[in-house]
Amino acid sequence: MYHAETWSEKTGLLFKILWPILVTQLGLYAMNLTDIIMSGWVSKEDLAGVAIGSSLWMPIITGINGILLAVTPIVSQMIGSGKRNGIAKFISQALYVSLIVALTVIIVGSFLFKPVIGLMGLEDKVAHIAFYYLIALLFGIVPLFASNVLRYFFDAQGFTRISMFITLLAVPFNVLLNYVFIFGKFGVPAYGGIGSGYATAITYWLIFIISVVMTFKVSAVRSYRLFIEWAAPSLKVWKEILTIGIPIGLGIFFEVSIFSVVTLLMGLLFDTGTIASHQIALSFSSLVFMVPLSISMALTIVVGYSVGSGKMKAARQYSLLGVGGGVGLMGLSAFVLFFLREPIAYLYTQDSDVAKLAAQFLIFAIFYQISDAAQASLLGVLRGYKDVQKPFLIAFVSYWIVGLPSGYLLAVYTDMNAYGFWAGIIIGLTFAAVGFLLRLMRVQKGLQGGNGSNVIESV
Template structure:
């Protein structure tokens, strides 16, 4: 096969992916705004929000992972031009997302006691507890929103979630500013104001998404005459069987990175600060790979619905190739500017911080060299995972990701971070090992599965 077969797919892949990428950056912006506005209140408040969000992030990863089951089912039904199947999947998926949002809210509120068992500073944990209560409540609307988003993605309508998130960000910035600092008629609530700003913006995100879709002719028929009488146990089970392994895949990766943050914290504040800076930069470029992963899921499931497995392989490989090209470009930026990028996150004019800042820059610049390589591994594993979800193959990839991150990656991170002079760099070498193992084994799984499907269907 010549290269042009893959590159001619690039423009459509980018057209589908860019709204997803911008939407994910919109999600990230909510966290950045919280950190920026709360940071002005003091270091204890910032630490409390950071600690609280680590709990929310784990719950959110489960909700997002589970909701991805809706996309391949809708996309496959769309390829079959089966409106009834599309509508049924949407209604059952939305019901399950609502139930899961409520369950995750309750579990997150109950789990906040773990902060005290983790030996976090008492004043930070005491401040984080009411923050967690409120932001945990926002899990309900945000996971309902995911139900809408994954449905729209399945119909290859990726722009609506981007519009909803941008509008939610405007609401978030307004209420955060008013409620954190007590502007105009609003009370001064500090970090609770940030929590309420998040809750209000996430409720509005669902409202915006519902209004945008309900009043669009492409979606109109799917919003009429919902009835609980239509709910079928067999369809609920089908979504759960796809959703649960996908939720666990995401959980394994998120908890690995959370463990890296806690490991870095145990090495001292400068290692933790360096880890945070490198993680922000790596996460920003990872959003591009995540957008391509959703594109892989949409396009692979759609081609599967048409039973065209030879085209499916071409489409999937075109997305893998695009991810490798883009992540290699980001890797080159990290290598070229590894000494400069850390300066963007530090106050270089504060003479009292000169020693700390110098050490943070040295550590971060080394982490960015490791991150340059793991950009590529991370990009490959997430797009291949998207393609496998499109094939509705989720159980074996769940085991692969567990082994890659927790049997290979974490032990290397722990040993090199705690017992060698590499410290934070050692932790990131462990992350690189885990992501590279995941990329390799997931690609082997995809290649074997598609080869088998081609042999079965083209005898």
């Protein structure tokens, strides 16, 4: 990491940090996408079961794991303020927290997955596949959370290519395992869609092992002596991580879980074909969302580094670059998606009725991508400032007080039917984008001329 002076240098640094993050995010999402697509090759029921299981899983790995995202702004500000000596001890504490969080998810998930799926009124085969897909994934949640701590540790220092390298190694391995466990190859029974859960869990272990190896092999991080010198558990540091991480995690959970609730409501109101079509559109639009999400993560790094160094003007300039770039790219993406929506739908299924309905859902995805890009990039900037409490409240109101009720009313009481839920999502995302923008303006105004990173929570 270094301090770029001109707009051109800042653009170059942001892009240098951004593109490996984007490759990493696309790779990680490719594993989820592979689960759904390859399960769809077995049957429509396997597609629906894995899609529903995935829709419940995503709030876990993005929302609850969001607690660990606190590592990025904390480490980036430590680096910016010259406090590198405390980073290794902090990462030890973050790994302790990741283990506690993972074990909590395993225990709670084991008891709640079945009753939640039961509320959806699914066909027996679809419900069976969804439940055991989730159980299979739980075998990999400990290494998943631990490897994410290491990823955020690498990324916060600008070493985003390390995470990219690890992911590029893991994705082909995941595809091969899916082939083996879904279709029953090399003496392994054919588990169908459930097998994709086992394949992904094993891949999570591979990612963790490679991540640990990289802490010893890469000279830039070897000096921290991670996994050699362990700090004793510290409740004080855990509190710092959770104080920042829990609002981040809940904010992400409120956004991601709205899609899960929409899928659950669709299961109660519409048939399996509609659920599968909705999930296809959601799956692909979520893939496209990896672009603004990556921009958001890159912004957290560069803004946090600038704020930690007391360079508030640079932090504002990065904000303009990232938010403007994210919205612009999603505008271009929406234009392309409009013309390719049907071919994209057929990538997921050979059922023409499901594909045509999915193409209609993708039209709504076109409209919400712009607001989604704006809210994601703005939120990344706010995290760089370690401003997390107010954005958490904005997210809750936007998605659960405004977006979800609007979608339900439009779906049930108008002729929009299932499309009404997507209209509600658009409304919620737009509300969030406006709220985050107003919050960022207040934060930046309050810190104008300031030089500290720990005053944010009082703004």
